[in-house]
Amino acid sequence: MSFVSDWLRRPQSTRLRKAVFQVHLWAGLSLGLYIAVVCFSGSTVVFRNDLYGVLSDKLRVVPEGPLLNREQLTQVLQRTHPGYELSEVNPGRDGQEASEVTMSRNGSRMQRLVNPYTGEDRGPAISRWFRLFEWLSNLHGYLLLGPSGMTANAIGGGLTACLCLTGIAIWWPGVDRWRRGLTVRRGVGWKRLTRDLHGAVGIWIFALLFMWGMTGFSFVFPQPFRTTVNYFAPPNPPPAPQVQGMQSGEQGSSTFSAPRRQPLTPAGKVLHILSLAHYGNFAGWQVKALWMLLGLTPAVLYFSALLMWWNRVLWPAIRRRKRGIEMIPDPHRRVQA
Numbered sequence: 001m002s003f004v005s006d007w008l009r010r011p012q013s014t015r016l017r018k019a020v021f022q023v024h025l026w027a028g029l030s031l032g033l034y035i036a037v038v039c040f041s042g043s044t045v046v047f048r049n050d051l052y053g054v055l056s057d058k059l060r061v062v063p064e065g066p067l068l069n070r071e072q073l074t075q076v077l078q079r080t081h082p083g084y085e086l087s088e089v090n091p092g093r094d095g096q097e098a099s100e101v102t103m104s105r106n107g108s109r110m111q112r113l114v115n116p117y118t119g120e121d122r123g124p125a126i127s128r129w130f131r132l133f134e135w136l137s138n139l140h141g142y143l144l145l146g147p148s149g150m151t152a153n154a155i156g157g158g159l160t161a162c163l164c165l166t167g168i169a170i171w172w173p174g175v176d177r178w179r180r181g182l183t184v185r186r187g188v189g190w191k192r193l194t195r196d197l198h199g200a201v202g203i204w205i206f207a208l209l210f211m212w213g214m215t216g217f218s219f220v221f222p223q224p225f226r227t228t229v230n231y232f233a234p235p236n237p238p239p240a241p242q243v244q245g246m247q248s249g250e251q252g253s254s255t256f257s258a259p260r261r262q263p264l265t266p267a268g269k270v271l272h273i274l275s276l277a278h279y280g281n282f283a284g285w286q287v288k289a290l291w292m293l294l295g296l297t298p299a300v301l302y303f304s305a306l307l308m309w310w311n312r313v314l315w316p317a318i319r320r321r322k323r324g325i326e327m328i329p330d331p332h333r334r335v336q337a
Helices: 003-009 015-044 048-059 070-080 127-142 147-171 190-204 206-220 223-232 266-279 285-294 297-327
Strands: 085-090 099-105 108-114 121-124
Touching: 003 015, 015 127, 015 147, 015 206, 015 285, 015 297, 048 127, 070 085, 070 099, 070 108, 127 147, 147 190, 147 206, 190 206, 190 297, 206 266, 223 266
Parallel strands: none
Antiparallel strands: 085 099, 099 108, 108 121
């Protein structure tokens, strides 16, 4: 039988699949934790801008006369929170944001938002949420490594896309059994269940994970995408600016009409679409919510892969090593006659 026929019907018997399996195994173990962390952090910041809007609305105050000084603010807060002492005040910007105050009592600390004009308590402080989202955004985009981390992240995105391609090659069970690979069977042992879960989750999110990897790569290295798109759809040259000629009898120099905003080139449109697809900003909050949930699935793939590796490789090696140690004779043991 030809290679194509073997691959379509019995891919497990081909040497190429066995080689691809080894590539997928070790690449997955090396990249799995990175992919899980980046996707998880990406899920947490999907609604970042929306949450920033909510938090900013909570900060906003309407100026109502002069700002309270520290002594006045202390008196108001002690009526609201008896027994607490005002220890720190962080005013908002431009007198249009609430102040964040820190109060203490018997060693305990409490941070609250207050209206700097009236001393009104507006609830718990929210600066920690801004710091948390900033940290998660930095983790997702820069891996906490600064500008060089963005380049490393882009390379990781390209490798993730390649890992997806090897994964789909490993998943393919043959034309007679491909439907079975889309589901997780019940009533099987936990080892088989883990394998089915890894395969089914991987194939269902293959397109999305591949897209995330490729778009992450395109953010830092857009030129390959521009070159490919421009090859199939060359950009039109921008029109020359029109000169408004002078009317007969008028004096003065010629003037140019105001430049119009140039439309995006085909490559620019593709990169813009890729950006929208990466963050789910194209069909309302429902898609963003779906992206947030699906961003957690790479963690399932990683931990199921670790479990399969333990079952198939690590644990058998440990058992073989134990048997080998037990077979070595102990020179200090006495042999009974």
